[in-house]
Amino acid sequence: MQEIALRHHSRRGFLRGCLAAAAAPLIVPGRVLGRDGAVAPSNRIVFGGIGIGNRARHILPNFLWQPAIQWAAVSDARADRLASAKELIDAHYGTKECQAFADFRELLARKEIDAVLIATGNRWHAMASMFAAQAGKDIYCEKPISLSIAEGRQLVDTCRRFGTVYQAGTQRRSTASYAFAREMVRQGRIGRVHTVESQVWTGATVPHQKPAPVPEGWNYDMWLGPVQWRPFVPARVQNWTCFWDTGEGMHTDMGTHYTDQMQWVLGTDDTGPLEFETSDVVWPDPAKFMSETAISGTFRCSYAGGVKGVIYQRGAFKDRYIRYIGDEGWIQVDDETDLVTAEPASILGLRTGSGAKWSDASGHITDLLHSIRSRRPTLCNPEVGHRAQSIVEAMTISARLNRKLKWNPASEQFDCDEANRMLRREPRAPWCV
Amino acid sequence: MKYHVRQLELVAVAAMLLCLPAAGAADLGALAAQAMNYESGASEEPLRQIEQLMRESVGEPARRVQAEAVLIKMLDPAATFEAKRFACYTLAVYGTDASLPALAALLKKEETVGIACFALGRMPSKQAGECLRAALAGASGAARVQMIVTLGQRAEAESVEALAGLARDADLAVARAAVRALGAVDAAAARAALAALRREANPALAPDLAVASLSLADRLIAAGDR
Numbered sequence: 286m287q288e289i290a291l292r293h294h295s296r297r298g299f300l301r302g303c304l305a306a307a308a309a310p311l312i313v314p315g316r317v318l319g320r321d322g323a324v325a326p327s328n329r330i331v332f333g334g335i336g337i338g339n340r341a342r343h344i345l346p347n348f349l350w351q352p353a354i355q356w357a358a359v360s361d362a363r364a365d366r367l368a369s370a371k372e373l374i375d376a377h378y379g380t381k382e383c384q385a386f387a388d389f390r391e392l393l394a395r396k397e398i399d400a401v402l403i404a405t406g407n408r409w410h411a412m413a414s415m416f417a418a419q420a421g422k423d424i425y426c427e428k429p430i431s432l433s434i435a436e437g438r439q440l441v442d443t444c445r446r447f448g449t450v451y452q453a454g455t456q457r458r459s460t461a462s463y464a465f466a467r468e469m470v471r472q473g474r475i476g477r478v479h480t481v482e483s484q485v486w487t488g489a490t491v492p493h494q495k496p497a498p499v500p501e502g503w504n505y506d507m508w509l510g511p512v513q514w515r516p517f518v519p520a521r522v523q524n525w526t527c528f529w530d531t532g533e534g535m536h537t538d539m540g541t542h543y544t545d546q547m548q549w550v551l552g553t554d555d556t557g558p559l560e561f562e563t564s565d566v567v568w569p570d571p572a573k574f575m576s577e578t579a580i581s582g583t584f585r586c587s588y589a590g591g592v593k594g595v596i597y598q599r600g601a602f603k604d605r606y607i608r609y610i611g612d613e614g615w616i617q618v619d620d621e622t623d624l625v626t627a628e629p630a631s632i633l634g635l636r637t638g639s640g641a642k643w644s645d646a647s648g649h650i651t652d653l654l655h656s657i658r659s660r661r662p663t664l665c666n667p668e669v670g671h672r673a674q675s676i677v678e679a680m681t682i683s684a685r686l687n688r689k690l691k692w693n694p695a696s697e698q699f700d701c702d703e704a705n706r707m708l709r710r711e712p713r714a715p716w717c718v
Numbered sequence: 719m720k721y722h723v724r725q726l727e728l729v730a731v732a733a734m735l736l737c738l739p740a741a742g743a744a745d746l747g748a749l750a751a752q753a754m755n756y757e758s759g760a761s762e763e764p765l766r767q768i769e770q771l772m773r774e775s776v777g778e779p780a781r782r783v784q785a786e787a788v789l790i791k792m793l794d795p796a797a798t799f800e801a802k803r804f805a806c807y808t809l810a811v812y813g814t815d816a817s818l819p820a821l822a823a824l825l826k827k828e829e830t831v832g833i834a835c836f837a838l839g840r841m842p843s844k845q846a847g848e849c850l851r852a853a854l855a856g857a858s859g860a861a862r863v864q865m866i867v868t869l870g871q872r873a874e875a876e877s878v879e880a881l882a883g884l885a886r887d888a889d890l891a892v893a894r895a896a897v898r899a900l901g902a903v904d905a906a907a908a909r910a911a912l913a914a915l916r917r918e919a920n921p922a923l924a925p926d927l928a929v930a931s932l933s934l935a936d937r938l939i940a941a942g943d944r
Contacts, residue, residue, distance in 0.1 A: 419929055446932050495759030513832045515803060518758045571762035687773050702842070703776075706811045711839035711871060713832050714864035715891055717898055718929070 330657055333358035333398045333422075335389045335413050336405030337370035340427055344454075345370075347646045348402060348425075349377050353654050358384040360392045364502030387504060389413060393420035400450075400657060403427060407538065408531045409510050411436045415718040418449040423657050425650065427454040429541045430670040432533060434678050434697060435709030437671035443718060444667045452653040452663040453670030455545040459648035461640025462623045466609065466616045467550045474632045476613030481550070483543035483607040484597040488535045490569045491527050491576035494520040511712035520575070527576035534578025536598040537677040542620075543607050545665065545673035547594050550609060554669045558586035558594060561679045562689040584680040596680065682707045750788045754797040756804060765804050772812045786816055793820035799829065806833040810840045818849050825853035831861040835868040847874045854880055863895045870899025878903055882911035885923070894926045901930025904937055 330353055334341055337359050348354055356374050361367040367385050374383040386392045393401070393416060400423035403413045411431035417424050424444075430453050431437035444451045457463045470478055496516035499505040505517050512530045526532035548554050566582035569575075584596040608617035616627040623642035627633055641648065649664070656663045675697070682704050683690045691700040699705050753764040768788055775781040789812075791797075792805035802824065809817050817837070824834035838846045847869065854865050866884060869877045877899070884896035897915060900908050912931055915923065 419925075442933075442936060446936055493759050493761070495757075513803065513836050515800065516758055521758070568766075571766040575758065575762060688776070703811050706840045706842070709840065709871070711810070711832075711836040711868055714835075714860060714867045715895065717867045717870065717895065 329353055329355040330654060331355050331357045331397050331399045332402060333360065333392045333395065333400075334370065334402045334404065335360050335392065335417070336403060336409065337361045337366050338363075338404065338406075341370070341402065341404035342373075343644075344402070344404065344427075344646050345373070347650055349374070350647065351650060351654065354650075356383065357398055358386060358392050358395060360386040360389040362387070362504040362507040388507065390416065393417055393422060399423060400425070400653075404454075405510075406508075406525050406531055407432055407533070408512050408525070411440045412511050412712065412716055412718065414440055414451065415443045418443045418447045418451070419718065421447065423450040423653070425452045425454065425653050426670075428545075428670070429533075429538060429674045429677070430667070431674055431678075433707075433709045434671075434675050437674050437678075438697060439718070441667040441671050448660070449667075450653065450656045450660065450663060451667050451670075452649065452656070453545075453665035453667070453673075454646070454649070455542055455665050455670065455673065456646040456649035457542055457546055457643050458549060458664045459646070459652055460623075460643045461638065462618050462625050462642065463546055463607075465636050466607075466618050466625060467546075469616050469627070469632050469635065470550050470609045470611070471552075474613075474635070475609060475611030475615055475627070478551070478592060478609050478611045480593045480595065480610040481543075481547040481607065482595045482597070482610060483540070483547070484600060484605050485535045485539040485543070486602040486605060487599055488578055488580045489524060489527055489576065490574040490580060491520050491524045492573060493575045494518050509713070511710075511716040513711070513713050518575075524576065527578050529577050532578070533678070533681050534598075536579065536582065536584055536596050537681050539605070540584070540596045540598075540677040540680070541674050543596060544594070544676040545669070546607055548669070548673050548676075551588065551592060553588065554672060557672050557675055557694040558588045558679075558692065559694070560587045560689065560691055561585065561676075561683040563680060563684040563687075566684050566687075579684060582684060584677075584684065586676055586680065594676070596677070746784060746788055750791040753788065753804070754792050754794065754801050756801045757798050758800060768804075769808065772808060782812070783816070786812065786814060789813070790817050790820045793817070793824060795823075802830060803833045806837040809837040813837055813841050815843050815845050818843075818845055821846075822849050822853060825850070825857070825861070825865070828859070828861050831857070831864045835864050839868040839871045844874070844876075847872050847876060851877060851880055854884075859889075860891075862889075863891050866892065866895040866899050870895070870902045873902040873904065875903060875905035875907060878905055878907040878911055881908075882914070885911070885915055886918075890922055893920075893923060897923055897926040897930050901933040904934075904941075909934060 332348060332354050338361065349356060359367060359370040359374065361370065367387065371383045371385040375381050392398065401417050403410060403417065403424060403426040405413055407429055410426055410429065414424050414426050431440055469475065496518050499517045521528060526538055527534065532538055562585050564583045567580045569577070569580060579598060581599045584598070586594040603621040605620040606617055608615055614628045614632070616625065616632060618625050620643065625633060625636070652664050679690065679692055685707070686703055688701065690704050749764055749767055753768060756765060768785070771785040775785050789805045789809055792801045821834045821837055824830035838850055850865050850869055854862065857865055866881065869881065881896045881900050885893050885900060887893045887896065900911055912927065912934065916927055916931070
């Protein structure tokens, strides 16, 4: 074995040693070095899918329709989903070549795979992304990018360290209606913005249910991943968004789309608000329900310049929106209809084109593909995704502690010890990066 | 430190509960008794009451001590796994050194190591790290890996010696976790330990050594060491 010891622990020498240690085992795709040799002969970007459940089924066609993409493999903790995903992809290509892996680490070990779609449940997003980055893969990961603020920062650092091109699945940045609203605000058409208001729908409640045997074909241990073990309860698993361990409720899950928009429009992608507070939060009745996350509530933040952000969790699914309110008017995008409204209405006459609505993620995927080839950051790169997610996470912490919190976006620390202890979660071994 | 003095611990919890005014003690005692039996499918009212108690006792040290005593009681061997799990999750946010003996007892059982680490990983007290290091020597298999992962999350210089030793363990899962944990520690000793491991050039550890070393290098840069 070659001697790779360092005489002095200087940073330069240290890095030299690290790179030597890394050279043999780590996969460095040729494209990273500017060579196309590692890319498939057709020059397609070869993708694999980690977590091929309901969300993946919605977005997968947007990937498969891209001529620059070849889908080569899938992975899922559920045998039924794994088999049907392979079937779907094989049918698309008219072959039997899609590989199926019960363990995503086997998929990541495949050298021919350049990039992955991560569409697992939220508990896995950050951990699977970091495993993928360390395996040399580029990433499209569904939102939210993480389930804790510290985990999000770790993801940012990991992607930077490994030169990963990463796109968070907050695809409204690639949606024409939202881009138009942003442009109008940025042009000062509604004056100085003082409030960004958005609404997500009322959260579900899940009645109590006893544990049951794990269904045949489920790898429940892999499904849980970094979450500390607890008995298999069907309704808890099926409604995982309603539990702190596995999701964090609607305002955190859907809310990250709107905080992402807010950050984009305000130009604060590398920072965040300074204060968080919540009010009117309605929690599930613990006598009837085992779900833990809020049914409804008002979640607020405020930025250094005095701009206020508000997420209302209330109303029906179809009633979701974001509205920018300035001292000379407002502009709103309705998520369900993609309709843009404004005051003064004359603003709407400035719209010159239209485009696909948010449910078509093709534009967002195209942005990722361009970045994979150019090695430039995507629209929703890890820092962008992390900052948007940090806002809803901080609101969640404020709600759970029932306390107004001050936040330092540079150090990413609260003014409260208990809130700081909620910045991260201990992963269940062996899941660590 | 030794944390297996269960009788003393129970006496301490009882003393904490007895310090309450009579009605309060009875209420909390009943609450603890109910919460200890929690299993999926049952009402979660006792759990939510305990959370409320923790939230509302901010700035009231005596009341907080009493509330923590309820959580400690839920770590009793007689409590269900799910009750212990809830208590550990809550102690991760509110727990103090008073809960360390009960958490240390959970580290001795494979079934409860993970949830104990969930609590210990986020407790700011140095004693929490000490508790983990003390338990590490007697642990094996998956339990040992979990403790190493948590020591990595805590990133204390005091863990370097133990982690450096474990990085040479015959159990590859243990060795790999130890290498990665070393990469999280900001200490000259951790850098030296990783350098020594690189010299040994064990190919099975190479990917983990690379990840750990790059992580350390990143933090050196951030600290201005270019």
